[in-house]
Amino acid sequence: MPATKTDWAALEERYYMRTFKRLPVVFERGEGCYLYDDEGKPYLDLVSGIAVNIVGHAHPRVVEAIAQQAARLMHTSSLYYSEPQLQLAEWLIERSPADRIFFANSGAEANEGAIKLARKHGRTYRNGAYEVITVGGSFHGRTLATLAATAQPKYHEPFLPMPDGFKYVAFNDIEAMRAAVSDKTAAIMLECIQGESGVHPHTAEYLQAVRRLCDEQGLLLICDEIQCGLGRTGAFYGFQQFGIEPDVITLAKGLAGGLPIGAFLAKERCAVLTPGDHGSTMGGNPVCCAAAVATMHCLEEEHLIENAASTGEALIAELRNLKETVPGIAEVRGLGLMVAFDTTEDVAFELVSEGLRRGVVVNATGPCTIRLVPPLILNEGQVEKGVGMIADSLKAVSGP
Ligand SMILES: Cc1ncc(COP(=O)(O)O)c(C=O)c1O
Structure with missing residues (x-):
């Protein structure tokens, strides 16, 4: 040495x-x-x-997109329109069952945004409902709210008390899910295939039953696609493998091919956030979005x-x-x-x-x-x- x-x-x-x-x-x-x-x-x-x-590492098209965007314009804030951000928004929405998108910097932030959206939706359309039900073994992030959403007590213990408003049910158990829904429930959030727990897919029957339950009760179904999305399972979204369509989708990880980015996407009828509700200084940064546009083109064209x-x-x-x-x-x-x-x-x-x-x-x-x-x-x-x-x-x- x-x-x-x-x-x-x-x-x-x-x-x-x-x-x-x-x-x-x-x-x-x-x-x-x-x-x-x-x-x-x-x-x-x-x-x-x-x-x-x-x-893969150092894909020439992604490297080139990053270099060009960095030389042209690295950051402007969310005060102004952003070309790469809107190109990415169009690309993703045109290939999704969702109608609107918000860009963040990480998976945890994407899920935080989705939880905020679910709470506002519950407040507006379900008599102030705010609770989000999640599934045992799930992983949704490390911020306090997404940690609370993560149904694994070992991660909560050093940071108790957890923020209020989350309820946990056993994995792939539709009766447990039905029993957990109350007039406080705003949304169900899950990974169709759990990643951090060691790659555990829910069954299609279960996911379809959860979808029906959400429809019956007026709840939002949030699919955390941060690990199982973006082509990994052999479909662009993991949920497409199970015959369901969520109301809200969260993305991060591979979206910009290796640069930090996160996103949540929602159907028009539940895209309830309005000016002042949410924001991020760096979210949807032009360099990250340019990298993401190039990454998405590679995904499709290759x-x-x-x-x-x-x-x-x-x-x-x-x-x-x-x-x-x-x-x-x-x-x-x-x-x-x-x-x-x-x-x-x-x-x-x-x-x-x-x-x-x-x-x-x-x-x-x-x-x-x-x-x-x-x-x-x-x-x-x-x-x-x-x-x-x-x-x-x-x-x-x-x-x-
Ligand atoms: C399914 C899922 N959701 C959320 C997250 C959190 O993402 P991040 O580490 O970018 O905050 C992860 C990270 O492993 C994840 O696998």
Whole structure:
């Protein structure tokens, strides 16, 4: 190791808030489905910054759009019209069941906006109803309201009391959902396929029954598409796989291909926010929106949604095949390129480290669950290579 090499781990230990357990690797650059560390070692990236780099790393079209917009105009605020913002708004709304959009900077902010919209809708049209029902195992963000919406008590505990107005029900249980609805309920918010809990899809029957319940009771259905949207499952929106249409959609993660952005979209009849209700200094920043327009064009023109469907099928098939040939895999599940497998022993964190040693990036959502959310440009050769490295890593971390 050269004497002058910076000790990044020591700098983190000295200066950074103790919020992250980092893995011992410094990625310096990326290209396509590959990341390269500070010694030039390549890694096949099956995580894509947690479902963010949907068109791969350093896609020339996205890089060019960012460079051009940054040189022209980086920021103006929400006081004025913004060309890239309106181009992105048009692109997204024309391909969505929604009619209006608002841009934020992150997933949590997108969900905050959707919750505010649901509260105002409940106040206006449902006698002051304000409660949002969410589902056990969900993840909706780290701000106080979205943390409260996240139905996982372990995340609440250090920050109690949580903001009021959220109610939790068991996963995929329509009777529990029906029983939870009251005259205080304004909305139901869910991920059609839960991501952070380890890729757990709801059933189509359940989601369709939730849709009917919302219609009967005058509730808004908010689909958090932050992880399962934007082509990942083999459809532009995850909900399209289940035959439902939400009233409100939230997006973030991959929308700008790697720059920070979030959005919530709503049908006209529930787009109740008016001047003064909501805002964001940076939300819909011109550079992020220009990156997003380029990312969306790549998604469409390079047929990446179709690729996510076919390559995802190959990935799931290879993993199921591995389950038959290598001991240590309990279950494989997912849709498109949103995939997870459970291990029979608590080896997921070790498997992540072993994968890094062997040159493949995978993610553990818990002690026995590995999640794979690669760039949507992944090809079948890379699937074979990645699953090979996962197999070798699994053999290395499993007992004899
Ligand atoms: C489904 C879902 N919603 C919301 C969020 C929060 O997004 P962000 O980290 O951009 O605030 C995440 C992040 O993992 C997510 O997976």
